[in-house]
Amino acid sequence: MSNSQDLKTLQSEEVELTFEYERLQNCSISLDLTRGKPSTRQTDLSSKLDGILEDNFICEDGSDARNYGGLYGLPEARALGGELLALKPEQVLAGGNSSLTLMHLCVDQCLRLGLGEAKPWLADTKNPVMLCPVPGYDRHFAISESLGIKMQNIAMTDKGPDRAALREAVKNPDVVGIWCVPKYSNPTGCTYDEVTVAAIAQLPGTAACPEFKVFWDNAYSVHDLEVPPTKLASLMSHAQESGTENGVLLFASTSKITFAGSGIAFVGMSESNLAALGKHLAYMTIGPDKVNQLRHVRLLKNNITHHMQKHAAIIKPKFEAVEQCLTQKLGNRNIATWTKPTGGYFISLDTLPGLAKNVIKLAANAGVKLTPAGATYPYGRDPQDTNIRIAPTFVKLDDLEIGMEVVALCIQLATVRQQLENHT
Amino acid sequence: MSNSQDLKTLQSEEVELTFEYERLQNCSISLDLTRGKPSTRQTDLSSKLDGILEDNFICEDGSDARNYGGLYGLPEARALGGELLALKPEQVLAGGNSSLTLMHLCVDQCLRLGLGEAKPWLADTKNPVMLCPVPGYDRHFAISESLGIKMQNIAMTDKGPDRAALREAVKNPDVVGIWCVPKYSNPTGCTYDEVTVAAIAQLPGTAACPEFKVFWDNAYSVHDLEVPPTKLASLMSHAQESGTENGVLLFASTSKITFAGSGIAFVGMSESNLAALGKHLAYMTIGPDKVNQLRHVRLLKNNITHHMQKHAAIIKPKFEAVEQCLTQKLGNRNIATWTKPTGGYFISLDTLPGLAKNVIKLAANAGVKLTPAGATYPYGRDPQDTNIRIAPTFVKLDDLEIGMEVVALCIQLATVRQQLENHT
Numbered sequence: 001m002s003n004s005q006d007l008k009t010l011q012s013e014e015v016e017l018t019f020e021y022e023r024l025q026n027c028s029i030s031l032d033l034t035r036g037k038p039s040t041r042q043t044d045l046s047s048k049l050d051g052i053l054e055d056n057f058i059c060e061d062g063s064d065a066r067n068y069g070g071l072y073g074l075p076e077a078r079a080l081g082g083e084l085l086a087l088k089p090e091q092v093l094a095g096g097n098s099s100l101t102l103m104h105l106c107v108d109q110c111l112r113l114g115l116g117e118a119k120p121w122l123a124d125t126k127n128p129v130m131l132c133p134v135p136g137y138d139r140h141f142a143i144s145e146s147l148g149i150k151m152q153n154i155a156m157t158d159k160g161p162d163r164a165a166l167r168e169a170v171k172n173p174d175v176v177g178i179w180c181v182p183k184y185s186n187p188t189g190c191t192y193d194e195v196t197v198a199a200i201a202q203l204p205g206t207a208a209c210p211e212f213k214v215f216w217d218n219a220y221s222v223h224d225l226e227v228p229p230t231k232l233a234s235l236m237s238h239a240q241e242s243g244t245e246n247g248v249l250l251f252a253s254t255s256k257i258t259f260a261g262s263g264i265a266f267v268g269m270s271e272s273n274l275a276a277l278g279k280h281l282a283y284m285t286i287g288p289d290k291v292n293q294l295r296h297v298r299l300l301k302n303n304i305t306h307h308m309q310k311h312a313a314i315i316k317p318k319f320e321a322v323e324q325c326l327t328q329k330l331g332n333r334n335i336a337t338w339t340k341p342t343g344g345y346f347i348s349l350d351t352l353p354g355l356a357k358n359v360i361k362l363a364a365n366a367g368v369k370l371t372p373a374g375a376t377y378p379y380g381r382d383p384q385d386t387n388i389r390i391a392p393t394f395v396k397l398d399d400l401e402i403g404m405e406v407v408a409l410c411i412q413l414a415t416v417r418q419q420l421e422n423h424t
Numbered sequence: 425m426s427n428s429q430d431l432k433t434l435q436s437e438e439v440e441l442t443f444e445y446e447r448l449q450n451c452s453i454s455l456d457l458t459r460g461k462p463s464t465r466q467t468d469l470s471s472k473l474d475g476i477l478e479d480n481f482i483c484e485d486g487s488d489a490r491n492y493g494g495l496y497g498l499p500e501a502r503a504l505g506g507e508l509l510a511l512k513p514e515q516v517l518a519g520g521n522s523s524l525t526l527m528h529l530c531v532d533q534c535l536r537l538g539l540g541e542a543k544p545w546l547a548d549t550k551n552p553v554m555l556c557p558v559p560g561y562d563r564h565f566a567i568s569e570s571l572g573i574k575m576q577n578i579a580m581t582d583k584g585p586d587r588a589a590l591r592e593a594v595k596n597p598d599v600v601g602i603w604c605v606p607k608y609s610n611p612t613g614c615t616y617d618e619v620t621v622a623a624i625a626q627l628p629g630t631a632a633c634p635e636f637k638v639f640w641d642n643a644y645s646v647h648d649l650e651v652p653p654t655k656l657a658s659l660m661s662h663a664q665e666s667g668t669e670n671g672v673l674l675f676a677s678t679s680k681i682t683f684a685g686s687g688i689a690f691v692g693m694s695e696s697n698l699a700a701l702g703k704h705l706a707y708m709t710i711g712p713d714k715v716n717q718l719r720h721v722r723l724l725k726n727n728i729t730h731h732m733q734k735h736a737a738i739i740k741p742k743f744e745a746v747e748q749c750l751t752q753k754l755g756n757r758n759i760a761t762w763t764k765p766t767g768g769y770f771i772s773l774d775t776l777p778g779l780a781k782n783v784i785k786l787a788a789n790a791g792v793k794l795t796p797a798g799a800t801y802p803y804g805r806d807p808q809d810t811n812i813r814i815a816p817t818f819v820k821l822d823d824l825e826i827g828m829e830v831v832a833l834c835i836q837l838a839t840v841r842q843q844l845e846n847h848t
Contacts, residue, residue, distance in 0.1 A: 035492065043481075043490040050715065051475030057467075066467040066683040068459065096520050098709040105708075139710075146707035259490040262715035283570035284529075285522040286563075291474065291686035292716065 003423075010420050017413040021366065024406055029367030031403040036186070036345035037394040038260055041314050045307065046258035049295045057291065065290040071278055073264075077293035080300060081266030084221045084252040086234040092268045093277065095288045099253040099265035103215060104143050106249050106267065109280055110177070110213055111147055116246065116276035118211045121176045125209070131169055131178040133161035135348055135376030135387045137186040140179040140217065144378075149176070151378035156185070158339075160192030163199045170207035177213040178203065183232040184220040187348040187376055187389040189341020194233040201238035204247020214239075216250045220344040222308045223256060225316045230342050236268070245270040254296055256345065257307065264288075264296050318392040321401050322347050329408035335415045338390075347390040348376070349407075355414045356385045362410035368403045434844050441837040445790065448830055453791030455827040460610070460769035461818040462684055465738050469731065470682035473719045481715065489714040495702055497688075501717035504724060505690030508645045508676040510658040516692045517701065519712045523677040523689035527639060528567050530673050530691065533704055534601070534637055535571055540670065540700035542635045545600040549633070555593055555602040557585035559772055559800030559811045561610040564603040564641065568802075573600070575802035580609070582763075584616030587623045594631035601637040602627065607656040608644040611772040611800055611813040613765020618657040625662035628671020640674045644768040646732045647680060649740045654766050660692070669694040678720055680769065681731065688712075688720050742816040745825050746771050753832035759839045762814075771814040772800070773831075779838045780809045786834035792827045 057065045060076050072078060073094025081092040095102055106115070111128065114120040121128045129150045132141060136156075144151050152169060155162045160182070169175055180200065182192040192200070204212045216235050224230065239248045246269075254263030269277070300307060323340055326349070330336045338349040351359055357373035364370070371389040374380035390407070392400050481489045484500050496502060497518025505516040519526055530539070535552065538544040545552045553574045556565060560580075568575050576593060579586045584606070593599055604624065606616045616624070628636045640659050648654065663672045670693075678687030693701070724731060747764055750773070754760045762773040775783055781797040788794070795813040798804035814831070816824050 037492050040488060040491075043488070047479055047481070047490075050477045050479075050481075050719070053474045055471055055474075057471070057474075064464060064467070066471075066686060067464075068461050068679075068684045097713040100710065101708045142707050146704075255492075259715055260492045261711050262490060262713045280570075283566050284525045286524065287685050289521040289686045289713065289716065291683055292713065295474070 007423055010416055010423065014413070014416045014420060017409065017416060021362070021409055021413055024409065025366045027367070029402060029406065031367060031395055031399050032369045033391050033395065033403055034369050034371045035394070036256070036391045038256055039314065039394050039396070042311055042393070043259055045310050046299060049258055049299055052295050052298045053291070057294065059290070059294060065294045068286050070287045070290060071282055071285070072274070073288050074290050074293045074297065076297045076301070077264060077290075080297055081252060081264070081268065083304065085218055085250045085266060085268045087236055087250065087268040090271055091236070091274060092266055093274060094293055095265045095267065097255075097261055097263060097265060097289075099217070099219070099251045099255070099267070100139055100143070102265050102267040103140070103217065103251055105281070106277065107143055107149070107177070107215065108147055109277065110211065111149065113280065114211070115213075116273050118246070121209070121211055124211065125174045125176070127174045128176045129172065129174045131161075131166065131175060132378050133178075133180065133185070134378070135187050135389070136179060137181055137217070138375045140215070141378045144179075153378060153383075154178075156188055156190065158188070158190045160190065160196035161200075163196060166199065166203065167206075170203055170209070170212060173208040175207065176209050176211065177215055179215050179217065181217050181219060182235070183218055183230065184223055184341055184344025186219070186344070187346035189339045189344050189346060189348065191230045191232055197233040197235055198238045201235055201244055201248065202242045204239070204244040205242050212247060214248045216248060218250055218252050219256070221252055222304055223311070223345065224308065224343040225312050225319060226342040246273055249273070254300070257304070258296060258299065262292070264293055315393055317397055318400055319347065321397060322390060322392050322404050325401060325404035325408055329405070330411060336411050345391060345393055347392065349388040349390055350386040351388065351411055352415060352418070353384045353386055355411070355418060356382060356388050358414040359388060359407070359410045362414060363406055366406050366410065368406045370407070431847055434840055434847060438837070438840045438844060441833065441840060445786070445833055445837055448833065449790045451791075453826060453830065455791060455819055455823050456793045457815050457819065457827055458793050458795045459818070460680070460815045462680055463738065463818050463820070466735055466817070467683055469734050470723060473682055473723055476719050476722045477715070481718065483714070483718060489718045492710050494711045494714060495706055495709070496698070497712050498714050498717045498721065500721045500725070501688060504721055505676060505688070505692065507728065509642055509674045509690060509692045511660055511674065511692040514695055515660070515698060516690055517698060518717055519689045519691065521679075521685055521687060521689060521713075523641065523643065523675045523679070523691070524563055524567070526689050526691040527564070527641065527675055529705070530701065531567055531573070531601070531639065532571060533701065534635065535573065537704065538635070539637075540697050542670070545633070545635055548635065549598045549600070551598045552600045553596070553598045555585075555590065555599060556802050557602075557604065557609070558802070559611050559806075559813070560603060561605055561641070562799045564639070565802045568603075577802060577807075578602075580612055580614065582612070582614045584614065584620035585624075587620060590623065590627065591630075594627055594633070594636060597632035599631065600633050600635065601639060603639050603641065605641050605643060606659070607642055607654065608647060608765055608768025610643070610768070611770035613763045613768050613770060613772065615654045615656055621657040621659055622662045625659055625668055625672065626666045628663075628668040629666050636671060638672045640672060642674055642676050643680070645676055646728055647735070647769065648732065648767040649736050649743060650766040670697055673697070678724070681728070682720060682723065686716070688717055739817055741821055742824055743771065745821060746814060746816050746828050749825060749828035749832055753829070754835060760835050769815060769817055771816065773812040773814055774810040775812065775835055776839055776842070777808045777810055779835070779842060780806060780812050782838045783812060783831070783834045786838060787830055790830050790834070792830045794831070
């Protein structure tokens with residue numbers, strides 16, 4: 001095809017796509033695919049939480065959940081957290097409604113006070129840096145940034161963060177820790193393989209910074225869409241083998257198991273670290289909401305797998321719809337790639353370089369709100385401007401289909417317009 | 425009476441009291457009068473909280489409480505906090521289960537980051553000091569101490585902290601703030617009179633430290649035992665008159681209204697300060713447990729007074745029992761004084777100088793646990809060793825009567841032994 005023929009094809013394609021885009025703009029679409037929120041059908045699965053206690057507030061140890069006491073949470077709630085994190089109950093604190101709060105607390109403690117016997121990071125460096133596998137979770141980055149901790153990107157593979165890059169990065173004594181979402185990673189959906197889990201477990205022992213810490217946000221540990229579910233190796237087991245138990249901190253919550261924002265958050269670590277955290281936490285609170293912990297235990301004890309299967313039945317068709325739409329509209333065209341997670345809450349979509357911002361803007365102008373461009377990177381800077389995070393759970397299935405049609409069209413349109421610009 | 429007759433009287437009194445003390449020691453008493461916890465009869469008053477939503481999770485603005493969103497809490501929960509704190513809903517953040525957490529957050533923000541336009545305290549002084557009316561609340565002192573803030577005692581009168589002492593203290597530019605429990609103060613039970621409230625509202629304008637802040641823990645704002653209830657003047661109104669709205673932070677919670685540790689905590693301040701707090705808080709959490717907030721709104725809206733009257737019916741006889749026992753055993757003997765609160769959770773009891781520690785030890789050895797000696801003073805140091813905090817709410821009425829009998833006896837015994845020692 002000659003250069004002028006090529007140009008003509010592109011031009012007519014652009015006209016067609018613009019026509020179609022304008023048609024969609026006139027459809028009064030208003031959809032929000034920004035945040036990983038459960039749908040109402042999902043939260044309905046846990047509605048019986050309210051009232052589940054049936055006037056019985058007595059915990060397994062005979063205490064009354066309605067009164068003060070128990071900084072570390074109910075023993076049975078700690079056991080529930082242990083189930084999510086593959087830890088012993090004694091290694092888990094069952095806290096309030098937000099794992100983000102626990103993460104902020106722990107990072108802040110490591111930074112300024114030191115956790116247990118450990119020196120504060122700030123005692124060793126004035127320029128602390130955390131490693132951020134990218135694309136990743138914006139609220140992790142925000143915690144680091146709010147505490148004055150710099151961030152360094154680490155490339156993500158489909159088996160977790162690039163191991164060679166990690167080994168190299170931790171030679172820098174300013175590098176004090178790493179953020180990980182090890183299972184159904186936000187946003188790529190990948191699960192770290194065992195070799196990567198083992199390598200990360202070793203980092204606190206090999207890093208130049210003696211107080212290097214792994215922040216292991218296992219937010220989607222039971223959020224499987226396939227049977228049998230994807231397995232994540234135990235970070236703590238590998239840490240024990242490597243003698244780095246005090247270098248790993250694990251987090252989970254029930255926010256995407258029961259009610260978003262009205263669940264229980266958990267943090268797990270070595271028992272000595274947990275005692276040190278408790279000492280710090282005791283200045284801030286008498287203890288967590290045990291009544292809500294008891295509700296969760298009554299709903300979820302010996303029932304997590306079954307409960308999560310009901311979520312999967314609602315979510316899986318949505319993931320399939322995204323996959324189907326993208327394949328149909330963008331497959332085999334070399335203009336986009338995307339992940340096919342077997343669990344979690346997100347799909348990561350990559351355009352050609354320099355287009356993500358554009359696509360997100362086009363979609364917004366057609367009524368489809370996507371996660372802001374760059375949000376999956378530290379400082380909101382996606383160096384290639386390619387990444388778009390799709391959060392398919394909250395909207396209804398047919399709305400999602402419309403939304404993805406818009407997204408796919410916007411990618412086509414942005415791509416052809418870029419090609420036109422680059423032509424000649 | 426001659427000196428030797430006097431000695432004989434004391435000796436025989438000591439023998440009698442010791443005999444009685446040993447008798448009580450053999451009664452296998454085991455009582456805990458240490459912490460301000462509601463009794464089971466009180467928490468029963470709110471048991472219907474669990475199930476109160478009857479599958480209706482929709483808030484007044486039409487949103488679903490079961491999903492993410494709303495850093496400042498439900499509007500209707502903020503209104504509830506406004507009712508407790510005499511503030512507009514827009515001046516209130518409805519948070520998690522712990523007002524202590526909110527206090528720690530706010531003190532930390534003032535110290536290191538500055539609240540809103542304000543400079544951090546640490547920018548102006550390396551030696552910040554908070555004023556602590558004494559006797560006071562140990563967990564306030566613990567927050568200051570944990571953040572490296574020194575504490576300075578201010579004498580408490582029955583109308584609040586000594587105003588002349590306050591005026592003098594704030595001339596020191598290191599003095600950055602004050603802790604107050606303005607209504608039914610912990611532990612004296614006094615309520616600050618309007619002149620004192622007005623004087624405290626002026627402090628942020630007159631203090632040498634330009635960022636002086638009042639931490640107003642109105643924990644017992646509706647915890648009245650008498651009709652009509654004691655009235656507390658509005659700090660915010662007085663602050664507005666003095667142009668010091670940005671210098672006051674108000675706290676409350678439902679921990680002693682519904683379930684201890686499973687309620688809602690509130691913080692109130694000027695709208696611009698609240699926006700600054702929210703900016704900081706957004707790094708730590710997506711939002712509070714709105715489902716629990718909705719439960720509380722459904723239980724307490726237009727119902728607080730009636731609900732608190734039911735608490736009063738349970739608590740008042742306990743306060744009366746303490747008063748009766750102390751009057752009967754210690755009245756008109758000049759060996760102890762105590763307060764007669766008309767609300768709140770505590771009674772403050774003072775022995776003769778140098779005896780509180782001793783009395784608390786004697787009581788413990790007879791099976792009655794009291795708040796540790798010194799706990800009501802910063803650094804655990806009661807300079808005169810006189811103060812004992814009585815928390816009458818948790819134990820049953822007849823147990824309380826036994827407990828107070830033990831306490832009264834221990835005071836008599838410790839006093840007579842001291843007199844014997846001092847008797848040459």
